[in-house]
């Protein structure tokens with residue numbers, strides 16, 4: 001079997017899904033020995049996936065214009081897109097902000113919190129602008145595989161990657177399929 005290239009991005013999430021990825025521990029080495037090659041990920045701190053990457057894993061919901069650009073780039077460059085974790089699959093906790101006007105949220109977060117002194121809402125163009133609504137990944141791009149859970153277990157991630165490496169379409173069921 002040839003190499004299978006994997007890239008991942010971290011959008012509006014807590015990084016717990018990437019922590020679960022790393023929790024595969026020695027099984028990650030096993031997958032690498034079987035041909036898994038990790039290119040652009042928050043783990044390698046490389047931002048742009050290679051053209052023709054086999055698997056693009058997305059953690060987190062799509063909350064800003066930067067996230068929107070990132071997931072679209074993943075779709076363009078990756079053959080299989082995996083929505084990893086409840087935030088990516090359903091929008092999850094980050095969608096709670098959809099019920100509160102954006103300006104009110106930013107003011108609360110940056111100015112009126114009890115621990116803030118002389119706060120201001122950041123305006124740097126380097127920072128992504130919040131979209132009117134935080135979205136699940138499949139509201140922006142086509143998703144091929146859904147791995148729910150908060151976070152999905154390392155066992156579920158291992159199973160998905162191993163199945164794809166061995167040329168099968170993973171079917172999550174039983175203990176590997178969690179919604180929470």
Ligand code: SF4
Pocket residue numbers: 012013014015016017059060084085086087088092093149150151152
């Ligand atoms: S699904 Fe859970 S663990 Fe993953 S990014 Fe969202 S909140 Fe964090």
